[in-house]
Amino acid sequence: MLEKKSIRILITLILLFLLIYLISITSFVFQPLGAYLTAIAVPIIGAGAIFYVTNPLVNWLEKKKVPRIGGTGIVFLIIVLVIMISVTIIAPIVQRQFSNLIDNIPAMVETTQKFINMWQDNQNIIPSQLDDTVQRITGNLDSYAETITTFIIDLIGQIFSFVFAFFLIPFFLFFMLKDGHKFVPFVSQFLSKHKAKSFKELTADINHTLSSFIQGQFIVSLCVGVMLYIGYFIIDLDYSLTLALFAIIMNFIPFIGPFLSAIPAVIVGFFQDPIMVVWVILVMVIAQQIEGNFISPNIMGRALSIHPLTVITLILAAGGIAGFLGLLFIIPAYAVVKAVVAHFYHEWQKKQPGNDPNIF
Template sequence: MTVKVVAFLFEKKSIRILVTLILIFTLIYLVSITRFIFEPVGAYLTAIAVPIIGAGIIFYITNPIVNWLEKKKVPRFAGTLIVFLLILLIITIIINFVAPVVQRQFSNFVESVPKMVDNAEKLFEMWQENQNIIPPQFENTIQNVMDNFSQYAERITASIIGVIGQIFSFVFAFFLIPFFLFFMLKDGYKFVPFVSNFLSPSKAKSFKKLTANINHTLASFIQGQFIVSLCVGIMLYIGYLIIGLDYSLSLALFGLVMNFIPFLGPFLSAIPAIIVGFFQDPILAVWATVVMVVAQQIESNLISPNVMGRALSIHPLTVITLILAAGGIAGFLGLLFVIPAYAVVKTIIAHFYHEWEKKQPEEDPDLF
């Protein structure tokens, strides 16, 4: 009798979902209390994460070139070598022409920070002298901010330098990326057929469909975001040059990188440009804002819809929530990778849910 009751309950879809969730949380709990077993595995994965992720990003950017060359009867090995030569050429151009300018502009910016602080204090004192009536609470708040403005500026500068330090540390870990990238471009297409050989025909078909969906999701995001961010960086650089803004190349590159962060990126990239423009000439702060707004309008209304479309299908509120959570947990790298990671997890869950749903018999309405 008990067995029949249990079988009857498991015929209900809601009960099966509840049991599945209980098992998942039980598994998570067991992993958490035995995490010391997985620490060596975690250390190994952390060590290889940077080259694999870096190679994966470059792979999705350059793989269309290799595929195009292959269609033109160029062997895949030769196409991979051609891509490496193109990458080497781009790196050479950056090192010889872009990096020295950015380094010089950043050094000048760091040296000008104390002067900006002094100008801000003088500006506030001038404004305060010309005000007859200022609410005490408002005056105390502003005075407190100005008293600690130097500390705030030093913290912001230290944060920027810290981010740049992380980037350089990240770059030093890139020495393995060419090896991973070479084999990804040359033999990456063999991975799915190789794994499928160990699966039954039905599971192999499901696995191929899953990997194709994941590949489409990652390619859509990485390739689309790369093209969109590159276009935004070029537009910002041209706009900053037109208005005569100092550190135009550095600020444009900063805007290019920040544009990889959905929604919050454009606002973050606007802050340094507006501050630099204000201290150079207050009217330039307005023009820098105009340049940023125009660039973002062109990007959101013309470039993104044609390049990315609605490939990820993620609600804006979900994106904002993920970005805020990832920023607090993993910092800058979390902001960059949380959206594609979420999109991949969403693709995997949707795939297995559809596979599971296809195997279920028709539900009896009387059971609910």
């Protein structure tokens, strides 16, 4: 039995790698499809994320006898209201703070140079290796500042391109909210009874995985951002709203997101007043403790059931391969793949003899 099973597994792997090889040598056939998917990736992903945040409200309204298209209209009105508030109240403040931060970068660089020069002048014995390193860093501070400024400008350009694609998101979102619940029954009608049941179970697992992550991460990140803004406002940290919004975005990245959001806040606090660094760290520790002990356990729970070491490994790999977008999407993508593999493995187990359900 073991030999037969091993042979079947070997043949399956050979066929799988053969299929991958055939796809690689005929990649030109799939280029138009790849271009199409690339063009619609941003609207679909953006609409999908908003769908999982707003769909519970549409479902709740539907239970209250509100037609689904009416619930969709209410969701769009709420979204428009949030955008109007953001544009009229939040956006001008963020723009002003961000402009001031960019304008202050040369002053920060000059202060750093003076600090390093003062430190060098007050040192009697400096190892030659350390002195060379300090000299190299000091000489390159201007280029570092220019690199950072260029990166920020390029990032702004990418954000504008990203925002341009967002104009299509409302159209995708409208039909997702209005007709999304019809997708599974539509596909199931073309399948046999057993396969239709399996397909419904698979889509339910994927839907639960994505909704748990997106809804939970959205609420957690928003709560952390609000707590950080309140803390920054109390300690009178410069650019508090901009730094809090940056923290909201970074907190969508598990584990390393809070550390990434801490870097600019600590730097700004240091240049504002060195003692401010202590207060910034204190605010962050309090916010993370509240999030880790009260908010996340009650909202996220163990919905994805992914080991922390796996999360860290995935984030490191995704960051090296796909950059910031990879950091954002690797965890839900992995969770979906895990759900799909687990589903088909359980389906395979059901077809095996009762006394030998395992692969090996």
